[in-house]
Amino acid sequence: TQLLEQSPQFLSIQEGENLTVYCNSSSVFSSLQWYRQEPGEGPVLLVTVVTGGEVKKLKRLTFQFGDARKDSSLHITAAQPGDTGLYLCAGEGGNNRLAFGKGNQVVVIP
Amino acid sequence: SAxxxxxxxxxxxxRGTSLTIQCQVDSQVTMMFWYRQQPGQSLTLIATANQGSEATYESGFVIDKFPISRPNLTFSTLTVSNMSPEDSSIYLCSVRGGAVGYTFGSGTRLTVV
Structure with missing residues (x-):
């Protein structure tokens, strides 16, 4: 059973368009983290959200943590080719262990 | 961050051989984590390595297959033993980067033929 479900698994859009990807779980997490991974590299942390209902912005990226701390979304405004990558969400439980979703593969076409 | x-x-x-993967951190850290990332799958935690004690393995992973060393606070190795094609994967080490998240190595892409 997958602890964290990410959708859609794959998304291809044109440069300049907006997109939203989702991370859903039936479990409550103390924090939820978003990473971006490019081919041949390890995941790089983008943001950590801790409080239910929290919204964080990182330039054109907006991250939201659900009120119940079980789900999250990532919205990218005016996507650029440099946004291409695998976006991974990870929930942290009380034992310092991270549970990862399978990722959202985003391709931004110039 | 580290x-x-x-x-x-x-x-x-x-197949049948072993590979040792090394991770060096530029600062002292208490815990280091080893993950496996199979194609199209999530990152799966293999084990947590603490300096001075045996590694703690997750369900489905055993020390004989994935022995880990942690000789000091900045270094760890993971060995993939007696490899089979099913072990083909990306292996990643990670450390906690303060209170806000984790830092990962760039990964080792292993292909077993």
Missing amino acids: VISQKPSRDICQ
Whole structure:
């Protein structure tokens, strides 16, 4: 059973368009983290959200943590080719262990 | 945040052999984590390595298959033993980067033929 479900698994859009990807779980997490991974590299942390209902912005990226701390979304405004990558969400439980979703593969076409 | 140097970055190995992956961190850390990332799958935690004690393995992973060393607070190795094609994967080490998240090595892409 997958602890964290990410959708859609794959998304291809044109440069300049907006997109939203989702991370859903039936479990409550103390924090939820978003990473971006490019081919041949390890995941790089983008943001950590801790409080239910929290919204964080990182330039054109907006991250939201659900009120119940079980789900999250990532919205990218005016996507650029440099946004291409695998976006991974990870929930942290009380034992310092991270549970990862399978990722959202985003391709931004110039 | 910490910087991790992981090597090798990739290798192609014969079945039945073993490969040791190294991770060097530029600062002292209590816990280091080893993950496996299979194609199309999540990152799966293999084990947590603490300095001075045996590693703690997750369900489905055993020390005989994935022995880990943690000789000091900046270094760890993971060995993939008696490899089979099913072990083909990306292996990643990670450390906690303060209170806000984790830092990962660049990964080792292993292909077993």
